[in-house]
Amino acid sequence: MQIWSWHGFFTYLGSPYIFRGALITVIMTVVSMMMGFLLGLLTAVMKRSQHRVLSWPARFYVWFFRGTPLLVQLVVIYTGLPKLDIRLSVLACSIIGLTLNEAAYLAEIIRAGLNAVPTGQIAAARALGLSERQIAWRIAFPQAFRLIIPPLGNSVNGLLKTTSVTSVISMEELMQRSQILVQDQFMVLELFSVAALYYLLMTTAWDFLQRRIEHYAERPYRRQQKTAAVEAIELPATTQDAR
Amino acid sequence: MITLDTVTKSYGAFQVLKGCSAEIGRGEVVVVCGPSGSGKSTLIKCINALETFESGQIYVDGMPVRSAKTDHSALRAKAGMVFQSFELFSHLSILDNIMLAPRLVQKRGKEELREHAKTLLRRVGLEQHADKYPIALSGGQQQRAAIARALAMKPDVMLFDEPTSALDPEMVQEVLQVMTELAREGMTMMCVTHEMGFARQVATRILFVDAGEIVDDCPVPDFFAGHCSPRAQAFLRFEAAHSR
C-alpha cells in the first residue's frame, strides 16, 4: 500500500460527490446562522427584559442548549420528532438542531453587544420621542451589530466545521461523504486532506467576507472620513471649522 | 409653559427632590444652578419623563407629565433636550441624526425635513458637516449638532443639562453663542449650567437648587446683586473662585 497517492488526492478533489457535500455544508451553515441569529436576537432581547415571563424562558433556553452536546440534541430531534408524528428530512432536522444550538450561543454574544450600546444615546433617543421599538431597531441593534461582528465571525467559522456533527444522524455533508468514500479504497489521508482543503477554502472565503462587512460597519467610526479629506483639499480657505 | 408643582423623587431611601415648585413662562430663559449632586439633572429629566417622580405634578404646555394618559412621545416632542455629553447617534451622519426623530415620530416628509435640517445646520454653523459622522467633529461642533437635532422637532421649550461642561474651554463660547441666539429668538429655555456669564447676560431668572430643594427663584439682577440665600451666595463665591 502506498503512503500517499497524488492520483487519489486529485480524484477526490475533483469528485462532484465531495463537492456537493461541501455545498451542503455551506448551505447548512448559512441557513442555520441566519435563523440562529434571529432566534438569538429574540432570546437576547427577552433575556434583557425586566419581565420574568420573558427573561426566564430565555434563560432556560440558553442554559439548556449550551448545557447539552449538539450531538445529543441532534439525535433527540432526529429520533424524537417522528414519535410525535412529525416527519422531516435529515437536512431539516440538521438545520433545526444547528439553529437551536447556535442561537443559544449567539444570544449571549448579542446580549453583550446590546449591553455595550451607550446608554446616553438611548436616553437621547427617548428624549426625542422615539418609541422603545424604534430605539431598538434604529439605535440599539445597528450599534450592537457593529460591536459583535468579530465574535459573530468566530461563530460562523466555528459553525462551518460544527456542521460535521450532523453526520451522526447520517446527514450527507462534507465529512460524512468523505467517510463514506473511505470505505471504497481506504485512502483515509487523501480523503481527509481533501476535506481539510475544502474547509480551509470555506473559512477563508468567510474571512474575506467578514473583513468586508467589518469595513462597511466601521465606516462611521473612522476619524479619517472621506468627505473631510476631500473638503480639506478642495476648500483650504474655509476649514477653520473642520478638524 | 412649564409648571413644577411640589415634585418629589427618591432613589430608595435617598430623597433627591424634596418638593420642587416653579413656574416657567413662555419665552423665559431660566438658568438652574447649584452644587454637584443637588438634583439639577434629576429635576430637568423629570420634565420630559426621562426620570419618574413619586409625587407632585409637572405640566408642560398644560400636559401633565405624571399621568398614564399622557403620550410621552408627544410630551418629548414639546421639550427638546441637550445633554452634557452630546449623545449624537454615532452610527448616523449629522444630517441623519437630525432627521431621524422628526421622520419617525412626527412622520414628516423627507424633502421638507431635509430643507429644515439644512436650515438648522446653517443656523448652528455646520452646513459643511452634514454628511460627516459625529466622530469626525469636535466637541463644540457635536454639541451644536445636538442642539440642531433637538430643534428639528420644533419644540416649544428646550432643556439643557450642562451643555458646555464636557467641552474644552475654547469651544464653550461657540455653543453658548448658539444658545444665546436661540434665547434672543424667543425660545423658552431651562438650562442647567455653571456658566455664570451666560446666566448674567441671557437668563431672565435663576433657580438655585441645593440638596433637592429650589432654595432661590429670583430675577437675574437680584441674584447677582446678592439678594439671595446665604447658600446661594456661598455657591457664587465658590464658582467665582474656581471659574476659568
Ligand SMILES: Nc1ncnc2c1ncn2[C@@H]1O[C@H](COP(=O)(O)OP(=O)(O)OP(=O)(O)O)[C@@H](O)[C@H]1O
Ligand atoms: N440612578 C441613581 N440611583 C441612585 N442615586 C442617584 C441616581 N441618579 C442620581 N442619584 C443621586 O441623586 C443625586 C442628584 O443627582 P443629579 O444627577 O440630579 O445631581 P446634579 O445636581 O445634576 O449633579 P451634577 O452637578 O454633578 O450633575 C446625587 O446625589 C446622585 O448621587
Ligand SMILES: [Mg+2]
Ligand atoms: Mg447633573
